[in-house]
Amino acid sequence: MTTQTVGGGADAALEGAEAIRFATQKKYLDEAVAEVFLLMMGVPCRPIAARRPVVPGAEFTAGVTAIIGLAGRLSGACVLRMQEPVAFRMAEFMVGSPMTAFDRTVKDALGEACNMLAGTWKGKLTEFTATCMLSVPAVISGSNYEFHLPKPAFHLDRVYCFEGNVFTFSIDCAGL
Amino acid sequence: MSEIKALIVDDSSVMRKIVERALRQAGIPLGTVLEASSGKEGLDVLRREKVQLILSDINMPLMDGLEFLRTLRREKLAEGVPVVMITTESSEEHVRQAITSGAQGYLRKPFTADQVKERVLPLVQQFV
Numbered sequence: 577m578t579t580q581t582v583g584g585g586a587d588a589a590l591e592g593a594e595a596i597r598f599a600t601q602k603k604y605l606d607e608a609v610a611e612v613f614l615l616m617m618g619v620p621c622r623p624i625a626a627r628r629p630v631v632p633g634a635e636f637t638a639g640v641t642a643i644i645g646l647a648g649r650l651s652g653a654c655v656l657r658m659q660e661p662v663a664f665r666m667a668e669f670m671v672g673s674p675m676t677a678f679d680r681t682v683k684d685a686l687g688e689a690c691n692m693l694a695g696t697w698k699g700k701l702t703e704f705t706a707t708c709m710l711s712v713p714a715v716i717s718g719s720n721y722e723f724h725l726p727k728p729a730f731h732l733d734r735v736y737c738f739e740g741n742v743f744t745f746s747i748d749c750a751g752l
Numbered sequence: 753m754s755e756i757k758a759l760i761v762d763d764s765s766v767m768r769k770i771v772e773r774a775l776r777q778a779g780i781p782l783g784t785v786l787e788a789s790s791g792k793e794g795l796d797v798l799r800r801e802k803v804q805l806i807l808s809d810i811n812m813p814l815m816d817g818l819e820f821l822r823t824l825r826r827e828k829l830a831e832g833v834p835v836v837m838i839t840t841e842s843s844e845e846h847v848r849q850a851i852t853s854g855a856q857g858y859l860r861k862p863f864t865a866d867q868v869k870e871r872v873l874p875l876v877q878q879f880v
Contacts, residue, residue, distance in 0.1 A: 615862035616770065670766055672773070685766045691811075692861050695840020699860070706843035712763070712813050 599650065599701055599749070600730045608696035609736055609745060616692060617669035621738035639719035640678065642690035645711035650704050652725055652749035654694035656686065660717075662741040669738075678717060687713030693745055725750050755783030756804035756876060761794035761820060762838070763812045767861075771807055771838060777865035780805075780876055791820030798829045805876055806830060807859075810839040810850065821853040834875035838863070 606623050613621035640663045642656040658666070664675040667685035675682050690713050698708055725748045732747040758775065760768045768787050775782055786801060788794035792815045794808065806824075810817035817837055824830060836857035837850040847858050857871050 612862045615864050667766070671769055681766060684764050688764045688766050691764075691840055695842070695861065699840070699842040706845045710811060710840065712811060 595703065596730050598703060600732050602732070602734060604700040605697050605732060605734055605745065605747070608693060608700055609734075612689070612692045612696050613669075613738055616689075617666070617738070619669055619738045621736050623734050624737045624742070625735075639717075640686060641716040641721075642686040642713050643716065644690050644694040644713045646694070646698075646747075646749065647709050647711065648704075649707035650698070650701075650749050651708075652728065652747065653723075654690060654697070655723065655746045655748070656690040656693060656743065657746070658741070658743035662743055665739065665741050666743075683715040683717075687715050694747075697747070723748070753781050753877065755781045757784045757786065757802070758782055758805040758807065759786045759788065759794060759797055759801070759803045761788045761791060761806070761808040761812075761817065763789050763809065765789070767809065767838075774863065774865050774868045775807075775872065778869035778873060780868070780873055791815030791817060791823070794820055795823055795827070795829065798824065803830060803833060804879060805872070806833055806835045807838055807872075808835065810837055810841060810846070818849055818853045821850070821855060825854045832879065834872075834879050836872055836875065 609621050613619055640658060640660055644654045646652050646654065660678055663678065663682055663686055666689055667675045667682040670685045670689065671681060691710065694710055698704060698710065728748045728750050730749050733744065735742060735744050760771050762768050762771065772782070772785050786797050786803065788797050790812055791808070808817040808820055817839070821835060821837070824835070834856040835854065836859055837855045838859045838861060839846070840861045842860045850858050856875050859867065859871055
């Protein structure tokens with residue numbers, strides 16, 4: 577029988593369904609997002625119960641996406657999606673000056689935001705912190721794409737809001 | 753304490769700005785801040801400039817922060833200069849790797865100016 581210690585290191589490795597249940601608890605993702613936004617951007621950010629407004633190819637034509645790969649025991653990707661104006665606002669809060677074009681600074685800021693969100697979330701899952709690595713981030717502009725993963729073990733998808741700006745952060749992992 | 757020259761190594765220009773801002777908000781007396789976007793570029797800077805503080809990301813393309821640090825120590829560049837690693841990785845193993853590779857400190861992103869003050873200022877005061 578396996579035992580589970582949350583937040584302080586596991587006494588024994590979680591496996592299968594138990595590992596997925598542990599990893600997919602929304603509170604870890606919500607806490608990670610709140611922490612990154614408050615500490616790095618100085619603004620509160622909370623989950624909202626809304627229909628996803630930023631599905632690529634849907635109502636918005638100017639979407640942007642930042643992706644970080646996960647490798648190791650957690651294998652998949654963390655995906656940050658939003659409209660372009662939201663990307664500008666996010667970058668403004670990080671850099672401290674207004675953004676008016678989807679330039680290198682905005683792309684860099686998005687990539688870094690995705691990096692911190694993914695890393696902070698992973699850090700809360702003490703079971704996986706040391707056994708899972710992050711890739712460098714990639715940023716995609718445009719909405720006309722679909723994201724595919726072979727046999728995802730779990731999909732965690734949340735909508736968040738900071739200062740009236742909405743974005744989604746998703747985690748897709750293949751196999752545990 | 754007189755002003756110091758610092759080197760910030762990170763492939764993200766946004767992160768380099770954030771780190772500099774946090775250092776100043778923490779009360780570290782920064783004079784010149786040099787920047788490098790990779791471990792290799794950081795080594796090039798240190799071969800021609802003397803600094804009193806180095807902060808480096810770990811997860812960078814081409815040459816990661818740990819390899820940068822190991823090369824630094826191997827080539828005896830910036831001897832005695834405190835090096836602080838800044839990264840999203842927070843496991844004990846990652847911290848151990850950073851310290852074993854020669855870092856004096858470790859900051860996990862996201863960080864506050866207070867955390868920078870607590871972890872970086874004493875190192876600078878000791879060195880200067």
